[in-house]
Amino acid sequence: MSEMLGATPMQREPAVTIFEKGAAGRRAFVAPESGVPQRDPEELLEPRLRRRTPAALPQVSEPELVRHYVRVSRRNFDLDSGFYPLGSCTMKHNPRLHERVAALPGHARLHPLQDPQHAQGALELMWNLEQALGEVAGLPHVALQPSAGSHGELAGVLLTRAYHEARGEHRTKVLTPDTAHGTNPATVTMAGYEVVKVGTNPDGGVDIDDLRSKVDDQVACLMLTNPNTLGLFDPNIEEIARLVHSVGATLYYDGANLNAVMGRSRPGDMGFDIVHYNLHKSFTQPHGGGGPGAGPIAVSDRIEPFLPRPVITRTETPDGAVFDLDHDRPQSIGRLRGFQGNYGVFVRAYAYICSLGSDGLRDASEIAVLNANYLLARLRELCGEDLPLAFGERCMHEFVLSSTPLKKATGVRTLDLAKRLLDHGFHPPTVYFPLLVDEALLIEPTETETKETMDAFAQALAEIVREAHVDPSIAQNAPYTTPVRRLDEAAAAKTPVIRQPAA
Amino acid sequence: MLATIGVASIDELFEQVPESLRLGRELDIPTGLPEQAVYAHLRDLAARNTSAEDEITFLGAGMYDHYVPAIIDMLMGRSEFLTPYTPYQPEISQGGLQVMFEYQTAISELTGLPVSNASVYEGPSAVAAAGYLAKLANGKTKFVVSRGLHPHSRETLLTCAHGYDIEVVEVPLRDGVTDPDAWAAAIDGDTSAVFFQQPNFLGAVEDAKALADIAKDSPAVVVGSYDPIPLGILAPPGECGVDVAVGEGQTLGNRLDFGGPSFGFFAATEAYLRRMPGRIAGETRDVDGRRGFVLTLQTREQHIRREKATSNICTSQALNALAGVVYLGWLGREGLVELGELLLQRTAYARERLAALDGVAALHEQPVVREFALALDVDGLEGVRRVIGRCQDAGVNPGYALGQAYEEHPTGLLVAITEQRTRADIDRLAEVLEQALVAERAGAAAREVRA
Numbered sequence A: 001m002s003e004m005l006g007a008t009p010m011q012r013e014p015a016v017t018i019f020e021k022g023a024a025g026r027r028a029f030v031a032p033e034s035g036v037p038q039r040d041p042e043e044l045l046e047p048r049l050r051r052r053t054p055a056a057l058p059q060v061s062e063p064e065l066v067r068h069y070v071r072v073s074r075r076n077f078d079l080d081s082g083f084y085p086l087g088s089c090t091m092k093h094n095p096r097l098h099e100r101v102a103a104l105p106g107h108a109r110l111h112p113l114q115d116p117q118h119a120q121g122a123l124e125l126m127w128n129l130e131q132a133l134g135e136v137a138g139l140p141h142v143a144l145q146p147s148a149g150s151h152g153e154l155a156g157v158l159l160t161r162a163y164h165e166a167r168g169e170h171r172t173k174v175l176t177p178d179t180a181h182g183t184n185p186a187t188v189t190m191a192g193y194e195v196v197k198v199g200t201n202p203d204g205g206v207d208i209d210d211l212r213s214k215v216d217d218q219v220a221c222l223m224l225t226n227p228n229t230l231g232l233f234d235p236n237i238e239e240i241a242r243l244v245h246s247v248g249a250t251l252y253y254d255g256a257n258l259n260a261v262m263g264r265s266r267p268g269d270m271g272f273d274i275v276h277y278n279l280h281k282s283f284t285q286p287h288g289g290g291g292p293g294a295g296p297i298a299v300s301d302r303i304e305p306f307l308p309r310p311v312i313t314r315t316e317t318p319d320g321a322v323f324d325l326d327h328d329r330p331q332s333i334g335r336l337r338g339f340q341g342n343y344g345v346f347v348r349a350y351a352y353i354c355s356l357g358s359d360g361l362r363d364a365s366e367i368a369v370l371n372a373n374y375l376l377a378r379l380r381e382l383c384g385e386d387l388p389l390a391f392g393e394r395c396m397h398e399f400v401l402s403s404t405p406l407k408k409a410t411g412v413r414t415l416d417l418a419k420r421l422l423d424h425g426f427h428p429p430t431v432y433f434p435l436l437v438d439e440a441l442l443i444e445p446t447e448t449e450t451k452e453t454m455d456a457f458a459q460a461l462a463e464i465v466r467e468a469h470v471d472p473s474i475a476q477n478a479p480y481t482t483p484v485r486r487l488d489e490a491a492a493a494k495t496p497v498i499r500q501p502a503a
Numbered sequence B: 001m002l003a004t005i006g007v008a009s010i011d012e013l014f015e016q017v018p019e020s021l022r023l024g025r026e027l028d029i030p031t032g033l034p035e036q037a038v039y040a041h042l043r044d045l046a047a048r049n050t051s052a053e054d055e056i057t058f059l060g061a062g063m064y065d066h067y068v069p070a071i072i073d074m075l076m077g078r079s080e081f082l083t084p085y086t087p088y089q090p091e092i093s094q095g096g097l098q099v100m101f102e103y104q105t106a107i108s109e110l111t112g113l114p115v116s117n118a119s120v121y122e123g124p125s126a127v128a129a130a131g132y133l134a135k136l137a138n139g140k141t142k143f144v145v146s147r148g149l150h151p152h153s154r155e156t157l158l159t160c161a162h163g164y165d166i167e168v169v170e171v172p173l174r175d176g177v178t179d180p181d182a183w184a185a186a187i188d189g190d191t192s193a194v195f196f197q198q199p200n201f202l203g204a205v206e207d208a209k210a211l212a213d214i215a216k217d218s219p220a221v222v223v224g225s226y227d228p229i230p231l232g233i234l235a236p237p238g239e240c241g242v243d244v245a246v247g248e249g250q251t252l253g254n255r256l257d258f259g260g261p262s263f264g265f266f267a268a269t270e271a272y273l274r275r276m277p278g279r280i281a282g283e284t285r286d287v288d289g290r291r292g293f294v295l296t297l298q299t300r301e302q303h304i305r306r307e308k309a310t311s312n313i314c315t316s317q318a319l320n321a322l323a324g325v326v327y328l329g330w331l332g333r334e335g336l337v338e339l340g341e342l343l344l345q346r347t348a349y350a351r352e353r354l355a356a357l358d359g360v361a362a363l364h365e366q367p368v369v370r371e372f373a374l375a376l377d378v379d380g381l382e383g384v385r386r387v388i389g390r391c392q393d394a395g396v397n398p399g400y401a402l403g404q405a406y407e408e409h410p411t412g413l414l415v416a417i418t419e420q421r422t423r424a425d426i427d428r429l430a431e432v433l434e435q436a437l438v439a440e441r442a443g444a445a446a447r448e449v450r451a
């Protein structure tokens, strides 16, 4: 098929790195004059401590640099140019207003150690964001510091540890469902606990009997996300919370799926003690090709003393509210990173919350759920036999299909479907997650997509399924039109080349 | 759409949510605002901050006011870099993956270490990640940490080490650098990792090779936390016996942003390749033989290895790492050296000029390359704070009050230099600091009279 089409212009252009471009002596940077009396450099820094050969960085002019990275950028697919239904990742539109306000020098050039008296705007912004996030989660105390979801998880499990230790208890286990994201078990180990898996019932929720048999006084915490990674709201959540609390354990909410329930239902009201948010999911921080994000946490009163420090304080004075950073928190678990967190991300998330407001946040979740159910209905209608819904009848903001029937009938796997979608100009769904579902496709359209986009996606997937029955090799050899075609990942791992070889 | 789904209302879609858990009211958050109103609000908040745009700042202590070239704003703002997710589908993510590969190359060159990942969150958590690597690698029970390591790095390490139950022992400074005798005495057969910072928090250049040599006969992983900018002139960690070099990447083309987002870099010797945290891009071929890039060695990572992963990191700081590699390309091979030499000269000038003032002395005599510590003749930390306040009133932020983090240096002031601070700025600082000290002494005398 590729021979038939011939290589695309981008495919004919070989990948050349910046280290393979340029020439000796070329540069973009012009150093300013030092302006001070020159001293002997070796008197200031003796040769013993010095670098002998310069780092072999690129030698390129500014136009070369710009052209290189602009051309490289074109080899990316991005949310601004196409549908990105990557389940669990909430790829909603990123308003450009957020970039503009984050770039205001009063935010962008503010030093993190500036005296709080001179950073009142930043601290007020962070305070306001904490209030809004706390209200969304239904938990009163928020700490913004963690840098991403998994970092928030680490904070949450360390908080759990501190909470139990303060009561003189040393528990050993943390429960996670078999549908959990990989960051959950990885976090549990980092925080010094043993992972115990809890099964899933036929409806896609937590298997209560299995849970009951595993909760005991050695369990420190249960980590859940609700709706879970199958896109289903667990209707037994109150019973689950009762069970977990009955042995004195905490209930942790992985906020990756918060986009389903904002303004409709709150983790705090469900009985969760600790919640993390992914500001780069529900609150539109652009994902940047793998970050930055931010993973603030919210907690109940009994966890509050242990929050990472510093915490932001607000004091009413005759001249108005004054904000400060409180480092004097003797029971705190300490810091999880430098300074106050990813403030630039807070600015964007705060701008988003200001734009949407209470009504808009609820609308966002409602439309996210509407869109997901609509796309699910379309796909069931068009290819429900080959790609059935893994659990249940409907979904929240995302849903999981399984391509096992298609694979049995045609040999075309989920991976092939994903690769063939690339030729249709769509980013594929999340594949092979959650692990519980064979040949999983986790699809999350988000609220910012139109009916037309979802229709086109459903048509494309249906067309690929139809094509698979006619000639499975087409999908199995896809993609054909992307900047490169299917890549040999096994070879990359076998003999790793992870940097440009030195010249 | 409702008809296609087969429901009558959106409410029906939320039926799975038990009645008792439906919020049933509006969130207590103000209602939404139009774009221009949000802009105005965010601008008002920005106006209540004193940024590096508003004063001449010598504040550093981990983040520095370097110039960010305009091309970085342009490239970071491009949809193709700004809006994709982590590159899970390599065929349509060659741009991001190639940038990671180039970034890894640049960090490897900078540090003189063969292996770099594609970034971690930021500096202090990179230090903690290095600790976790060591713990998994050798299972020993103790971390030995120089007091010259950034206080935030020390605290982050402590927070995380508590989770996996490793003891943290701190080694004091002597004459501004890690006390080699105490360092040697603290390291033994139970030491999992040793940590120092280059230059250290007081701005002093450590003898990195000597510190690493001392640890050589122990099982310890030698971790150095480096400021990347002076690596144009300072011996790279790879030549000093450092096993894992980490650091704060903000100085490489990222804004101050009140502390983030920036990125942390993480480089190591070959031995630790399969123990690295985070994403790593690798080169490979497609079915037609074309060069391409993929995320590789993923069997280290949480999505594959789950509870046995080398780290829990997932979303990292890819866009900020892009800024880092573009910045290093913009500086270029010679530029990084020139910048290092420039900072060396200006820092030396500033230290000499300020230490000559009445009531000011250098806190240590060690070589410095971009930041230095002074001791002020004032009454403790509060005295330093008042002096800083007076300088700020005159439009100059003189630096960081060291007493906040180092009770042994209550009157310390940490002063940072970047290429944006000219000789005229330094002279202005000298003038303002001198006046502030005179005023502080007068104030102190007045307070004494009252008392």
Ligand SMILES: Cc1ncc(COP(=O)(O)O)c(C=O)c1O
Pocket: A088, A089, A148, A149, A150, A151, A181, A183, A184, A225, A229, A254, A256, A257, A278, A293, A295, B313, B314, B315
């Ligand atoms: C369900 C779930 N939990 C946790 C995470 C981890 O979040 P982050 O990537 O922000 O660390 C993710 C992200 O993909 C997720 O989907």
